[in-house]
Amino acid sequence: MSKGAVIFAYNSTIDYVAMATLAARLVQKHLDIPVTLITNATEVESGVFDQIILQGLVDKEYERVFKFGSSKERVVWHNQNRSSAYDLSPYDQTLLIDADYLIFDSGLKYLFDTNNDIACYNHVVDINGSRGLQRGARVGNPGIPMQWATVMYFTKNQLAQGVFEFMQGIKENYLYYAGAYNFTAQLYRNDYALSIALQALTGYNNKNFRAIPGSLLTANTGIDIAEVRKSGEIVFSWDHKKTETQAAGKSFTMLKDTNIHIMNKRTITDTDIIDQLTELAL
């Protein structure tokens, strides 16, 4: 059985291909599997990807306002081709990750030895302990529990195929599902489409499918990478407001040998930072 990772990357004002290149190097280093890039970019660094599948953008463009560090930015967001991952993946066993999910640990290797048809995280934890991203997130109100599309594992099987086809259907009829589940249709979210499809196709029961154990660790868009050290430590910083127990100021934390979803695209694509992160991948 062939195994590999797949990453989608569509550049906007943000260089997603650069992020995907870094993510791919880290996958190769820590998981020792080939990586396929799905993109519309014609200039991609050679020697990094096992395959590059050119696929144009489909559907409408969404704009999203990101708060990167302490500034806000409106960026075009291309996230709608993901439902084609099942058809496009050249592998029997696929790890599908976002371009901004960085792997610093070999732990996810175990997924390829499981009997799972499809798996994703159902918990997310923010590294600064903020409550913006937390356990118990839901799609809609009252809604259903959120499943996170940032990291997905699937094999070629009926359930996985059904989930991706259903996601495609949800994307094409997003307004209907937004009304049915009571969420805003302003922005297409793969997490929502995945959550709805997975829950429906496993008998409308969230306990009928297999979540990846543990939590999806995330550095939200307000968190900057302050420093990347050759020892593998990554220092993160963020501004915090005054609370009852804490004065306003800047907080720091660090991670080592830990996979992390970095939502602040500006910090991850900063020239110095991406160079330092790339050094960790070599």
Place this chain on the structure above:
Amino acid sequence: MDSNKLKDLADAQFAKSAFLTILKETYEDKLTITHRGGTFVARPELISFLNSWHEPEIHVEDIYKTPILADRNELLDAAKTAYRMASVYWATEVARANSIDRETDV
């Protein structure tokens, strides 16, 4: 040191509580192992259970509530290895966190 820099230093804080929470999450992740298609978490309970039997094969429930006919010794070895590695990682990082009080120590 000028007063602004002194203030920045005073305001900068190592988020120890968040760090320790994340570290625990990471520790749990590192305990995950697979065996014969099943997924297990190498907690002390699993290690003790496997240790308390002598049969070469035994059914063990995995984290998805699926009974897996396990090779007892093989699963025990894998669990002990994962537990040892994860525990050393956890202890090392906690010790490091305990030595950090300020941003300059990070």
